[in-house]
Amino acid sequence: MLTNNKKTFLFFVSLLIAFFFVAPGLANATTYYVSSSGNDSNNGTSINTPWQTLTKVSNTDLLPGDEIQFKKGDIFYGSLTIKSSGVEGNPITYGSYGSGNKPMITGFTDVTDWTNKGNNIWESTEAVSTIDTMNIVVINDANTPMGRTPNLGGYYYFNRETYNVISVSDYLSDKSLITTSENYSIKTGEKVYLNLSGDYYDGYHAITRVNDKQFYIAKVFTVTATGTAKNSSNNIKSSYLNINDNWKDAELAVNLEQWMTRRLPIINQSGDTLTFTNTKNTTILSDDIKFIIQNDIRTLDQQNEWYYNQNTKKISIYSATQPINIKVSTVAYLVNIKSKDNITIKDIEFTGSNDRAISVSMSNNITIDNCDINYGGAVGVYGSPGNWVGSDNLTISNSTFEQLNNGAISIHRLFTNTTVSNNTITNIGSIYGANTSGESGLYGIKAEGSGTTIEYNTLKNLGYSGIVWFGSNVNIRYNYVENFNRINSDGGGIYTFNTANWLTRQDWSGNKIYNNIIINDAVVREPGHHLTGEMGIYFDYATNGVECYNNTISLPLGYGIYTTAFYNMDIHNNTVYDGVYGMSFRSDKISNVSFTHNIIISKNSKQYPLWLDPTESIVSKITSDYNILDRISSSNGIVNLFIRTPSWSNPKYSLSEWQLNYGQDVNSSNLPTSLTSEDGLQLVYNNTKQAKSYNLGNSIYKDVDGNIVTNPITLQPFTSKIIIDNAYEDNDFKIGNTELYSSISTGLSRKAMPVTFNEDGIITSISVYQNGGTGNVLMGVYANQSGLPSSQLGVTPSTAVNSTAGWQTVNLINPVKVISGQTVWLAWVFQNAIGTRYETGTPGRAISEESWSGGMPSYFGSSSIANTKYSSYLNYILDNNPIVPDTTKPTVTAFTIPSTANSLTIPISSFTANDNNSVTSYMITETSASPSPASGSWTNDKPISYTFISEGTKTLYAWAKDAAGNVSSSINRQVTISLPVITYTLTINKSGTGEGIVTGAN
Incomplete structure (x- = not known):
């Protein structure tokens, strides 16, 4: 029989055996060092005996807990293949040691030997790579486009063709909108250029044009082609082409779709028609499609344009002198992680990948942290499905991504529980035609697996969408996206798409998109770039199961929140500022959608806060309420409605008309004030992790609820506020003595004049007429007490006096709210003897014995009244949220003392009170008379005892x-x-006789 001690001993022995068998290597983890000056024959286990090459690292079997440390400041050429796995909680780590810049793993090769081919064309003397397609070339540290025609900044365009032509014989209106299958809203004799033949269904819209005006097909109908469709899926006709050229074997970079640039081999040119290889049957939907021709040595005619010959593997460059500082990519992947788990890569720079900098497939628990990934021909980090096997728990954090031609991060939807956080992503997909063909790339982050979290990332200057997601239980939060859709359109700052087929849609749940800030105010508008091709948050077809809230969106040339065929959505507390359409409801396939507590402000007559199309199908399937909806130019165009049945119409309703006709937004409102200019609006936002304050200068601002904004304004992380400049409001008023009196006073004493308000207002500034001079002036607003100025309510900064005579107006540091019937005093004091204007009259001024040295104290002090009034007044605006006088008394709910006591000081065991706002003071008395609120016996703290003077x-x-x-x-x-x-006992020890006084007894 085992004793307890023996049992304990055997338990620990078993535990140790299990530890070493289950987790081999944990106790003997090894750190290996790699330096460009090392030697692969070394053991690599110290900084004095490092390895040298990525090949050595790639071929070494590692154990869980092992580390590979690359020397900082060193450069390592080639590709790193991850050979071994770690275990959960103890990964294999690839990092850095030493000091200086991060170690660099590069796929770039310098090209230094050149042959002059004449006409400023230089060809590399030798083959520069073994790859077939060169995706990136860096010249003088700049990501440089290949040669193209037309040159950088220009585009060619398709011809407008008279294909699918229908003559129109009926004139209905000037709207230029199709109303039925046979009646068109254009003039007799005009022709409609339809995009293609076929059927169109309610809820879908084929964009076409009439005399360069865009309009929509609104009904089910069939069109029979009567013209010849010259632009098809594999040929285009363009008058821009030189009919004497033949671009056979060159490459066509073209946007057959708004959202994708295709790179297609040109197989023939006949006159002004190009024929190309297009494996996808694409119907060309527009006549303003842009394209370029590239990947041909004949395009080289500007400095640093290049061409890579895939047969000879040589590169040619156009240069006035022999090219220098030329780097070409010669490595496809810099890191390849396939079927390996528990790997951490950190503190390393990756540059010069021709394809993917880091490729991950069929691998779990991979972490990429604090890395710099730049200058890549395709994608920075690519998560591949690999034999359609998923991966779990990929983390990409604290890293930078820049100058990647097809995307920064692309993670397949078979990757679950991916986290992308705290990354900075800039200048992605910036070169037209340099993308991977056949992909809707050029995005910042594409992470489409369920359980994904994307947070605290900054994304700027993107060729297409900022963040792309898919699935359930996705959190996208606290991201900043600025300037996207710079190359392609029909994308979003945040974008998702479920399916193109309603019947095969997936039901999602648990998705949250919140506290993101999306700004798109610098999109370059080229001819052929669709005007409204970008959306702040884009819920594309069949999106569902999303709560979208607390986001801020501003994009003057696009849509704020855009939806097509979506359901089970809660969109609330978002701010959309300055967008063509603030919120767009599209398609009849909408259900269970709530749109509440949002702020949608449009700035001009070409913008609308709401758009519903088709209205008759949508309006009964949404709940829109408690929003603030307005546009500066006209409150009549708040809601833009596209009504398709029973007949076409396009009314533009004011908020009240929208409420009356459709019963939506019954508790919603416009802005609290009217503005004279869109310049009176400003969006302030904080895209940092810390609270941030903004100084608003001397202007007075309100928020959209009509509340005065405290200066400086402080915003919490990833929040915003629309503020309204008082200078642009229509409700600026004056109260006081606006007359210019004739008498002049040069006294230096502090003076004050009373004014009584007959409406609720907000005092913004004080005006006094002065005769000009030097020195400063200080002004303030004081409360009234018994007909005299008392406590200070507001004050201006000390301000230099105008050198010439006239009214001088100074803003209060903080505005002062007043209510109807309230009397206040406006006060001023000059540093020097500046003359002010006055006359005899009432109500008279108050004058203090104090002068400039006394300033504007918190209490005006003693003063005297005289029947003299001065040229001075207050400036104020109406208060849409006036102070409501608090007349509700607090209630004492509990008060407990002992019923008997044998001391004059007794304890108070409980004393509680409540109020509609807050209780500020407490008092205990021995009389039932209500104490004065001004009594000095009130205490801020609850008393815990009371002392009487008698029993x-x-x-x-x-x-x-x-x-x-x-x-x-x-x-x-x-x-x-x-x-x-x-009871006292008095003892006298005294012998003899006599008189005296006994003391010491009570």
């Missing part, structure tokens, strides 16, 4: 007071004080 039966009254000075009713309690009887 007996006593009654105490408990009172409470609030900030408005309201005093509660009291609760009273009795206590009987019985002091104990004290």
Whole structure:
């Protein structure tokens, strides 16, 4: 039989054996060092005996817990293949050691030997690579486009063709909108250029044009072609082409779709028609499609344009002198992680990949942290499905991505629980035609697996969409996206797409998109780039199961939140500022959609806060309410409606008309004030992780609820506020003495004039007429007490006096709210003897004995009144959220003292009170008379004891007071004080006779 000690011993032995068998290598993890000056024959286990090459690292079997450390400041050429796996909690780590810049793993090769071929064309003397397609060339540290025609900045365009032509014989209106299958809203004799023949269905819209005006097909109908479709899926006709050229074997870079640039081999040119290879049957939907021709040595005619010959593997460059500082990519992948788990890569720079910098497939628990990934021919980090096997728990954090031609991060939807956080992504997909053909790339982050979290990333200057997601339980939060869709359109700052076929849609759940800031105010508008091709947040076809809230969006040439055929959506508390359409509801396939508590402000007459199309199918399937909806130019165009049945119409409703006709937004409102210019609006946002303050200068601002904005304004991380400049409001008013009096006073004493308001307002500034001079002036607003100025309510900064005579207006540092019937005093004091204007009259001024040195104190101080009035007034705006006087008294809810006591000081065991705002003071008295709110006996803290001056039966009254000075009713309690009887014994030790005084007894 085993004793307890033996059992314990065997348990620990078993535990140790299990530890070494289950997790081999954990106790003997090794750190290997790699330096460009090392030697692969070394053991690599110290900084004095490092390895040298990526090949050595790639071929070494590693154990869980092992580390590979690359020397900082060193450069390592080639590709790293991850050969071994770590275990959960103890990964294999690839990092850095030493000091200086991150170690660099590069796929670039310098080209230094050149042959002059004439006409400024230089060809590399030798083959520069073994790859077939050169995706990136860096010249003088710049990602450089290959040669193209037309040259950089220009585009060719398809011809407008008279294909699928229908003559129109009926004139209906000037809207230029199709209304039925046979009646068109254009003039007799005009022709409609339809994009293609076929059927169109309600809820779908084929964009076409009439005399360069865009319009929509609105009904089910069939079109029979009567013209010849010259632009098809594999040929285009363009008058830009030189009919004497033949671009056979060159490459066509073309946007057959808005969202994708295709790179297609040209197989023939006949006159002005190009024929190309297109494996996808694409119907060309527009006549303003842009394209370029590239990947041909004949395009080289500008400095540093290049061409790579895939047969000879040589590169040619156009240069006035022999090319220098030329780097070409010669490595496809810099890191390849396939079927390996628990790997960490950190503190390394990756540059010069021709395809993917880091490729991950069929691998779990991969972490990429604090890396710099730049200058890549395709994607920075690519998550591949690999034999359609998924991966789990990929983390990409604290890294930078820049100058990647097809995307920064691309993670397949078979990757689950991916985290992308705290990354900075800039200048992605910036070169037209340099993308991977056949992919809708050029995005910042594409992470489409369920359980994905994308947070705290900054993305700027992107060729297409910022963040692309898919699936369930996705969190996209606290990201900043700025300037996207710079190359392709029909994308979003945040974008998702479920399916093109409604019947095969997936039901999603648990998705949250919140506290993102999306700004797109610098999109380059080239001819052929669709005007409204970008969306702030884009819920494409069949999106569902999303809560979208607290996001901020501003894009003057696009849509704020754009939806097509979506359901089970809660969109609330978002701010959309300055967008063509703030919120767009599209398609009849919409259900269970809530749109509430949003702020949608349009800035001009070409913008609308809401758009519903088709209105008749959507309006009963959404709930829109408690929003703030407005546009500066006209409140009549708040809602833009596209009504398709029973007949076409396009009314533009004011908010009240929208409420009356459709019963939506019944609790919504416009802005609290009207503005004279869109310049009166400003969007302030904080795209950092810390609270941030903004100084608003001397202007007075309100928010969209009509509240005065405190200066400086402080915003919490990833929040925003639309503010309204008082200078552009229509409700600026004056109160006081606006007349210019004739008498002049040069006294230096502080003076004040009373004014009484007859409406609720907000005092913004003070104006005094002065005769000009030097020195400063200081002004303030004071409360009224018994006909005299008392407590300071507001003050201006000390301001230099105008050198010439006239009205001088100075803004208060913080505006002062007043209510109807309230009297306040406007006060001023000059540093020097500046003359001010006055005359005899009432109400008279108050004058203090203090002058400039006394300033504008918190209490005006003693003053005297005289029947003299000065040229001075207050400037104020109407208060849409006036102060509501607090007349509700606090309530004392509990007060407990002992019923008897044998001491004059008794404890108070409980004293509680409540108020509609807050209780500020407490008092206990021995009388039932209500104490004055101005009494000095009030205390901020609840009393815990009370002291009487005599014994007996006593009654105490408990009172409470609030900030408005309201005093509660009291609760009273009795206590009987019985002091104990004290008996003294007096002993006199004295012999003899006589008189004296005995002391010491009570």
